[in-house]
Amino acid sequence: MYQYHCLNPIAEVGLDLFTEDYQKTEELNDAQAVLVRSAAMHDLELPEGLEAIARAGAGVNNIPLEKCADKGIVVFNTPGANANGVKELVFAGMLLASRDIVGGIDWVLENKDNENVKKDAEKAKKAFAGNELAGKKLGVIGLGAIGVRVANAATHLGMEVYGYDPFISVNAAWNLSRNVKHINSVEEIYSACDFITIHVPLLDDTKKMLNKEAFAQMKDGVVVLNFARDLLVDEEAILTAIEEGKVKKYVTDFPNTITAGKKGCIVTPHLGASTQESEDNCAVMAVKEIKDYLENGNIRNSVNFPNCNMGACTQAGRIAILHKNKKGIIGKFSNILGDGDINITDMTNKSRGDYAYSLLDLESNVTEEIVGQLAALDGVLKVRVIK
Ligand SMILES: NC(=O)C1=CN([C@@H]2O[C@H](COP(=O)(O)OP(=O)(O)OC[C@H]3O[C@@H](n4cnc5c(N)ncnc54)[C@H](O)[C@@H]3O)[C@@H](O)[C@H]2O)C=CC1
Numbered sequence: 001m002y003q004y005h006c007l008n009p010i011a012e013v014g015l016d017l018f019t020e021d022y023q024k025t026e027e028l029n030d031a032q033a034v035l036v037r038s039a040a041m042h043d044l045e046l047p048e049g050l051e052a053i054a055r056a057g058a059g060v061n062n063i064p065l066e067k068c069a070d071k072g073i074v075v076f077n078t079p080g081a082n083a084n085g086v087k088e089l090v091f092a093g094m095l096l097a098s099r100d101i102v103g104g105i106d107w108v109l110e111n112k113d114n115e116n117v118k119k120d121a122e123k124a125k126k127a128f129a130g131n132e133l134a135g136k137k138l139g140v141i142g143l144g145a146i147g148v149r150v151a152n153a154a155t156h157l158g159m160e161v162y163g164y165d166p167f168i169s170v171n172a173a174w175n176l177s178r179n180v181k182h183i184n185s186v187e188e189i190y191s192a193c194d195f196i197t198i199h200v201p202l203l204d205d206t207k208k209m210l211n212k213e214a215f216a217q218m219k220d221g222v223v224v225l226n227f228a229r230d231l232l233v234d235e236e237a238i239l240t241a242i243e244e245g246k247v248k249k250y251v252t253d254f255p256n257t258i259t260a261g262k263k264g265c266i267v268t269p270h271l272g273a274s275t276q277e278s279e280d281n282c283a284v285m286a287v288k289e290i291k292d293y294l295e296n297g298n299i300r301n302s303v304n305f306p307n308c309n310m311g312a313c314t315q316a317g318r319i320a321i322l323h324k325n326k327k328g329i330i331g332k333f334s335n336i337l338g339d340g341d342i343n344i345t346d347m348t349n350k351s352r353g354d355y356a357y358s359l360l361d362l363e364s365n366v367t368e369e370i371v372g373q374l375a376a377l378d379g380v381l382k383v384r385v386i387k
């Protein structure tokens with residue numbers, strides 16, 4: 001029996017995939033698996049028995065990835081599962097920034113008891129006039145699951161789209177419309193675009209990527225959209241750029257004390273992935289990843305260990321070894337198993353940076369003693385007996 005704990009509400013359609021071999025626990029300490037959305041995990045004490053964390057979503061900056069890897073805890077995310085939800089809200093953000101829709105709606109609310117509201121609206125509306133998206137230049141920084149969708153959709157609205165991503169994946173490049181202009185230097189986006197939207201992960205080298213120097217290069221009246229993470233933008237600097245008339249609107253999905261209620265800021269409460277479709281997609285993918293890992297040892301969409309897939313085990317035994325990426329370590333596994341008279345029938349070893357994963361199918365079951373010997377090897381983080 002496996003126990004799982006949810007640090008945030010996770011869509012039922014996903015949790016329903018857990019069979020009778022799984023039980024939900026309210027105690028983090030009892031869990032072998034954790035499901036999470038945006039809950040902050042950096043200061044959490046991680047239980048000894050924890051094997052896997054699945055982030056039902058894309059961004060993993062709320063999870064201590066290296067600390068987890070050192071404890072042999074595999075962290076997953078759900079690439080692309082909420083990308084359409086974010087894409088659609090980005091367009092809502094662009095429209096809110098170019099037409100005074102909120103001002104107009106507020107005017108109607110203020111005039112709800114005015115019996116001349118119909119006639120007065122025709123006079124009042126000029127105060128809420130705006131601009132169209134068609135014909136404008138949109139710069140997309142980060143062409144991953146969300147950026148590609150935003151870029152492609154914008155071409156269909158008649159926008160001229162510039163895309164920048166020095167690390168674009170082959171898959172994303174395949175999906176990108178040929179009408180998106182390939183930009184090699186982000187400065188070209190700054191100087192050319194009327195709308196700039198950022199879709200990169202929050203990492204040490206993307207923090208405050210949009211800063212004073214970047215704003216200085218932008219066109220007067222630019223609209224900046226941030227549906228990725230607040231720390232990607234120097235928000236004190238963008239408030240100054242708004243005051244100076246450089247930035248017309250800053251649309252952000254991440255409320256904080258810097259931007260909430262400030263002039264020129266349109267702030268939504270982290271709603272990008274809050275659609276039933278995205279929540280369902282993320283939950284289903286996250287639960288499938290956890291099940292495949294706990295039941296078969298397969299790793300799909302991990303962000304701290306390499307991916308590895310050997311299907312379901314058809315042999316007598318299977319063990320998984322989470323270890324450091326060290327020379328000679330696989331030979332040591334083989335020696336210990338050989339000395340224990342256990343034949344390896346199939347194995348996969350994959351590495352990712354400093355970490356590695358070995359999945360071994362065995363002709364007979366391992367004893368506790370053998371597991372102990374493997375676990376005691378220098379560089380081994382965890383040994384799991386799967387079958
Ligand atoms: N507002 C919300 O509710 C949501 C926000 N997000 C945020 O959006 C981010 C992106 O999500 P996805 O597109 O699904 O991720 P993704 O991993 O598919 O795409 C990220 C892209 O950024 C690129 N990139 C990395 N560093 C870059 C740099 N310095 N310059 C340009 N490109 C760079 C990568 O090559 C990759 O193609 C997530 O990390 C998360 O922080 C994601 C989902 C929902």
Ligand SMILES: O=C(O)C(=O)COP(=O)(O)O
Pocket residue numbers: 037038039056057058059060082270272273274
């Ligand atoms: O997937 C992401 O990176 C998100 O920001 C979505 O966060 P959420 O799952 O809505 O708390």
